[in-house]
Amino acid sequence: MAMISKTVLGIAAGVCGTIFLGYCIYFDHKRHKDPDFKKKLRERRRAKKESVTSGRRAAANFPDMKDHEAVQRFFLQEVQLGEELLAAGDLENGVDHLANAVAVCGQPNELLQVLQQTLQPQVFHLLVQRLPAIAPRVLRQERQMQEEDVE
Template structure:
């Protein structure tokens, strides 16, 4: 009998705690929504998030492929940015940046083998699908080869 009463008491305590927490949430949600600046802040936050997502996707400026230091800096920057975006769950943009890094890498096969072991399978498959689209962007970004460059 004592076991049953302690379970009932525990159930009542849990119910009271749950009700208090729910009341707390409702009260502060009401406070937040009654703020005159709430809608303005919400629209600004959504607009900023949308602009950030669209700006990181297609504003990649590829370095001059003859400048090895610039290519190395670009490679490290794109790998780091891609890893950060993947860590926060932005699979699309993260894969785009890692694809840019693979495209300028001197040994892409070795890098792809490493990425296959470290990336999530869906991210790696998306990367493989997107790689053919990266090469034309690099060709457009690099100036035309001059005759002295061709031997």
């Protein structure tokens, strides 16, 4: 068996790497030249965005905060769904629903104290982590409702 020197091995690896890189650049260029590339890319991004928003129920339509009855119905519905999902073992979605309920609750501190006593510590910790992401959604929904009222 002949010993192959390190330099020959290095040169061979460099040549292979260069060939592979050229191959990648060629096909990327060919893909971008395709007339339907941008159309397909937009469709793929739109489908991905729709799947993300429809895949998560927690991106709920929050009620009009001025309508007390709608807020109360939404609150009770979210608490019930959250409890059911937690009982079924779906922690992520259950915590999302409970976070929605806390976001619309008139007395969130008292509700959080009750939830801290009733939920497992790791589930409560997940809930507390999720709360900062819920508040902007409530505010965004309120702004959208106000803009619709103006139009």
